Amino acid sequence: MSKKIALTGNYAIAYAVKLAKPDVIAAYPITPQSPIVEKLAEMIESGELKASMIRVESEHSALAACFGAAVAGARVFTATSSQGLLYMHEVVHWASRARIPMVMAVVSRTINTPWNIWPDHSDFVDQRDTGWIMAYAMDNQEAFDLTLQAFKISEDPSVYLPVMVGIEGFILSHTAMPVEIPDEKLVDDWLGERTQPYVIDGLEPKGLGPLTLPEDTEDIFYGIQLAMENSKRVIKSVDSEYGKLFGREYGGLISCYYCNNAKYIAIALGSWTGDLIEAVNTLREEGYPIGVIRVRFYRPFPREDLWEVLRGAKGVFVFDRAISFGAWGPLFTDLVAGLIQYTNKLPIIVNIVAGIAGVHVSAEDFHNMLLSLINRVESGLEHGYFDWVRIRR
Template identity: 45%
Template sequence: MYNIDLKKAKAMTGAEAVANAMRQIEPHVVAAYPITPQTPIVEYFAKFVADGVVRTEMIPVESEHSAMSAVVGAAAAGARAMTATSANGLALMHEVVYIAASSRLPIVMPVVNRALSGPINIHCDHSDAMAERDSGWVQFFAESNQEAYDLTILALKLAENENVRLPVMVNLDGFILSHGVEPVELLPDEVVKEFVGEPNVMYPLLDTEKPVTYGPLDLYDYYFEHKRQQVEAMENVKKVFPKVAEEFQKISGRKYDFVEPYKLEDAEYVMVALGSTNSTIKYVVDWMREEGFKVGALKIWMFRPFPKFQVQQYLNGRKGVIVLDRSASFGAEAPLYEAVKSALYNVTIRPQMGSYVYGLGGRDILPEHIRSAFEDAISGNLIVDEQRYLGLRE
């Protein structure tokens, strides 16, 4: 939790907040293709470029596949490179998303979460991010516009760490955050510039004194070893991220972690979720606490690598754990539920668990929906192998 100084804060959308983080980072290269609801990020940033506010080379490409390819090329050359996308744009990038991670390029990409087609839909859910969960990118989920701004800056430092060298996706809920106006406290430009520092470049293609090859054919004799290195890099994220978060706290006063506990001290029933819905959950926790119910929430800030240890630590011994997913995995358990349930396999006191899918294609999630899920848990009515739905018409 953090307090925003309303005297210093400005009212802005999530898109404007993220574009300002990009302005302050001032990457060498931004290659992007507009897609709803990411469009305003690119619009704001293009204006910064046109106005000469930043010296960034902006490449308006013909597709997202090209956007990610251009960013991969720029990052391999030794540049600090960024892009942003949503839904089908991310899906079109998919092939190159994997190449960015496996080439170990520290690219930062805000993803404005939107439902994947079809049928076509432009509103928020997490199906786009979940399709990339095994791509080898670090994945953050922001609850608010302030978090989307902060995490974009923090992500850069994490990505470029020499023990990490992985791309980072900063997820923010489409429209709810990207187009919703909230107070956001921007850090002074020079503070951000000092925090991100000069790019930490490794194996730059443009260093002609030390020629290197990117993307060679890598068959059965070494590919497996390179994948093992990626597994290790994700493990290293768990060591490096707390240090980066601590440095960020020093400049901002805002503390980031793998997860955020809310009123968990004596909570018997805990709800776990990603993104902006956590604000609604906190509202319901406050409402039910007034009535004497021992409820709490656990927000997952970092989804990949999955903070298994913290999830175990916070959820071991609770009476009930309710997991909310804003995407479905057809034919299997919903992604967040699956991860939380798997983490709780070997805790000493396993809670009752329930899976609730909600908000697909931007379907509204109301406090009453969240309360009904808490009430299922309180009345002992959670079934571990049953997937339920919030806000769905039967």
């Protein structure tokens, strides 16, 4: 039987992991991620979850231990944030290049120094080039659903890549909402046993990752690119079968709100899109033809889906909660690079970077920014631009 309970974002992820029945969990504490693995430790010690927990001495070792366990045939999970994610970055690459299915939660928090534990997306987008499938949730229910789906996507034979699921620290991780937990038996039947491209368990001699010449190495890496392309289809079919079985379908790689007949489209990732949607609600009521695309999967980058929605748009406003210093927001970079593969006549695309280091951006802030952007386009703005908006109260 499914049930609905109030869960924080962190606990929602922990409950999803429990249903996925991992064999090995390895983790290292970091705020704001820690409650995920604390909950999982409690589940293991109380006997609710039959898994081995390796309480490692660093994040580098957390992912390394998960990597080793996964190579040896275990379903594995870890979670981290910010500095911890940066510390394990080497192994993040290692896992995907070995094509090892695994799942990691990233509870976003900005990057130090100075010490700051508030959320933005800079830790998450920093993993852009690692070869992981990268999903980001907007609320706790979606954090639950994406985590469970991540195992299915990761272990799909046409994908075989690790998957990370992001949520914003504190905004989701430490606030509760009702989350529906599906029936265990249904999940078991749907998710099935772990599958992976190879297992090294010593039963027959095998090798992984020896010195490899350039052409062979390039072929291996090209396989990751192909798998990323394959994963787009898998992500969509997993989303839709999950919808049929458990009642929630999110639209695949992106979610659209008011996109039909929208002249203007705002784009964002993560939970601050909730405030953005609220602002667009108001603007719609005020008669403005504007919609929102929420990017659910940052890798593979959903250029086809974005183009389908944006091809008729007059103005596109990309909100990035991360900054590539010396350039602009990473979503913006990818969006423009994606769209120019379809057209030489781009709509007006503006990039707003905001909410950095946890600065709060309210629905009202979004409303003001969007109104001003629409007015500028309507008054004949000739081309897009980038602005870092530092909101102060």
